[in-house]
Amino acid sequence: METNSNGCQLKKDDPKIKRLKTSATELEEFDAVFTDLVEGLVNQGRQHKEIAAAVDWFKEVSQYNVPFGKKTRGLSVVMTYKRINPEATEAEVRQARILGWCIEWLQAFFLVADDVMDKSITRRGKPCWYKKDGVGLIAINDAFYLENCVYVILKKHFKQEDYYTDVLDLFHETTMQTVTGQCMDLVTSPETSINFDEFTQERHTAIVKWKTAFYSFYLPVALAMYMSGIKDSATHEAAKAILLKMGIFFQIQDDYLDCYGDPEVIGKIGTDIQDNKCSWLIVQSLSRVTPQQRQILQENYGQDEEDKVLNVKAVFKELDLEQVYRDYEEESYRDLMKDIEAFQGKLPKEVFTDFARKIYKRNK
Numbered sequence: 069m070e071t072n073s074n075g076c077q078l079k080k081d082d083p084k085i086k087r088l089k090t091s092a093t094e095l096e097e098f099d100a101v102f103t104d105l106v107e108g109l110v111n112q113g114r115q116h117k118e119i120a121a122a123v124d125w126f127k128e129v130s131q132y133n134v135p136f137g138k139k140t141r142g143l144s145v146v147m148t149y150k151r152i153n154p155e156a157t158e159a160e161v162r163q164a165r166i167l168g169w170c171i172e173w174l175q176a177f178f179l180v181a182d183d184v185m186d187k188s189i190t191r192r193g194k195p196c197w198y199k200k201d202g203v204g205l206i207a208i209n210d211a212f213y214l215e216n217c218v219y220v221i222l223k224k225h226f227k228q229e230d231y232y233t234d235v236l237d238l239f240h241e242t243t244m245q246t247v248t249g250q251c252m253d254l255v256t257s258p259e260t261s262i263n264f265d266e267f268t269q270e271r272h273t274a275i276v277k278w279k280t281a282f283y284s285f286y287l288p289v290a291l292a293m294y295m296s297g298i299k300d301s302a303t304h305e306a307a308k309a310i311l312l313k314m315g316i317f318f319q320i321q322d323d324y325l326d327c328y329g330d331p332e333v334i335g336k337i338g339t340d341i342q343d344n345k346c347s348w349l350i351v352q353s354l355s356r357v358t359p360q361q362r363q364i365l366q367e368n369y370g371q372d373e374e375d376k377v378l379n380v381k382a383v384f385k386e387l388d389l390e391q392v393y394r395d396y397e398e399e400s401y402r403d404l405m406k407d408i409e410a411f412q413g414k415l416p417k418e419v420f421t422d423f424a425r426k427i428y429k430r431n432k
Contacts, residue, residue: 094143094146094147095139095143097161097165098139098142098143098146098165098168098169099135101162101165101166101169102134102135102169102172105166105169105221106127106130106131108221108224109126109127109130109217109220109221110123110126110127112220112224113126125210126210126213129197129210129213129214130173130176130214130217132197132200133176133179133180133197133210133214134169134172134173134176134214135172136192136193136194137172137175137192139168139172140284140426141168141171141172141175141283141284141287141288142165142168142169142171142172142288143168144168144288144289144422144423145164145165145167145168145171145288145289145291145292146161146164146165146168146292147422148288148289148292148293148419148422149161149164149292149295149296150164151415151416151418151419151422152292152293152296152298152415152416152419153296160295163225163226163229163295164291164292164295166221166225166226167226167235167291167292167295168288168291169221170218170221170222170239171283171287171288171291173214173215173217173218173221174214174215174218174239174242174243174283175283176214177211177212177214177215177218178246178250178283179191180196180197180198180207180210180211180214181207181208181211182250183196183197183198183199183207184196184198184205184207184208184211185250185254186339186343187339187343188336188337188339189336189337189339190331190335190336190337191335191336192335192336193332193335193336197210215243218239219236219239222235222236222239231294231295231297231299234294234299235291235294238287238290238291238294239287242282242283242286242287243283245278245282245283246278246279246280246282246283248278248279249274249275249276249277249278249279249280249282250279252271252274252275252278252279253275253279253345253346256271256275256346257343257344257345257346257370258344259344259370262344262366262369262370264350264354264362264365264366266346267346267350267351267354268351269351269355271346272346272347272348272351273316275346276315276316276319276320277312277315277316279319280315280316280318280319280322281311281312281314281315281316281318281319282312282315284315284318285311285312285314285315285318285423286307286308286311286312286315289307289311289415289419290304290307290308293307293415298414298415300414302413303413303414303415306411306412306413307411307413307415307419307420309407310404310407310408310411310420311420311423313403313404313407314404314420314423314424314427317397317400317401317404317427318427319348320348320393320396320400321397321427321430323340323345323347323348323349324348324349324393325338326338326339326340326347327340327341327347327349327381327384328390341369341370341377341380341381342370342371342372342377343370344369344370348393349384349389349393350365350369352387352389352392353365353383353384353387353389356387357383357387361383361386361387364379364380364382364383365380365383367379368380397428397429401424401428404420404424405424408420408421408424
């Protein structure tokens with residue numbers, strides 16, 4: 069076997085292995101794998117005839133909740149793997165696509181549960197799963213199902229790989245990190261009371277780091293690294309430092325878009341104000357308000373009434389938070405580019421610049 073520049077083995081000498089296809093777009097190739105994975109889950113369930121009703125229900129759960137996002141996380145596994153292994157075979161890239169879909173199933177688990185907890189209305193341009201006729205709180209069990217799909221798929225497709233336990237540990241660790249961040253989010257923003265003293269920059273950073281950054285940015289890259297045989301802690305820690313910073317940047321964009329984004333573009337109706345969220349916008353406001361403006365926020369934030377939401381947005385406008393955000397975005401992007409330039413590890417720097425280009429000035 070030959071090795072690439074990162075010391076990873078390539079099965080270049082095996083004539084039975086086809087080279088990576090270039091005729092179709094990566095998104096088309098990625099989407100095709102989803103259909104196969106769903107059928108695999110369905111066929112496994114149909115071995116037990118007495119649970120046919122559950123198998124049919126769960127098929128719809130996956131088809132409704134998993135494949136309609138931007139797929140950024142899943143595709144990032146594939147693109148990172150290709151960056152590390154430019155001579156990758158079709159079979160190897162297919163494995164990367166399957167790992168990418170495992171992240172998409174994991175995210176669907178998080179989102180189905182999150183929408184119930186936040187009482188959200190829409191997700192990805194259609195009703196949240198729990199809002200669909202006949203679903204309701206069955207969605208809680210469906211969320212458990214979506215999470216367990218990850219491990220069923222991993223066992224079927226990766227049990228024979230020497231990195232199988234690394235991938236299992238990573239998914240378990242990332243799930244714990246994400247639900248910890250969700251807990252931080254919920255206890256900081258209870259439905260019954262508002263305590264602006266808790267809405268600090270430090271608390272916001274902790275929430276978004278744990279709730280979003282680990283699974284959205286470090287997980288895809290780490291999966292591709294393990295697939296490629298990159299296990300040294302120095303490279304993983306150096307990559308994680310940059311990727312978590314990107315994840316925080318990404319979530320601040322989400323906080324901004326929740327208020328200022330077009331629901332037709334972002335695929336959901338923003339509810340951070342109504343949900344009393346410790347979002348970046350309210351944290352920035354509280355560091356800038358006059359006593360009168362703070363009183364307006366105290367009386368209106370975390371309320372469902374449309375006029376109260378508009379009162380909060382009026383304070384945001386008085387504080388020119390749109391410009392505050394634009395300034396933050398530019399400064400953060402420059403800092404990220406400096407960190408990427410200084411990176412030392414067994415990864416091409418393009419892995420990071422690929423991410424940075426995707427998230428810079430995004431509008432959805």
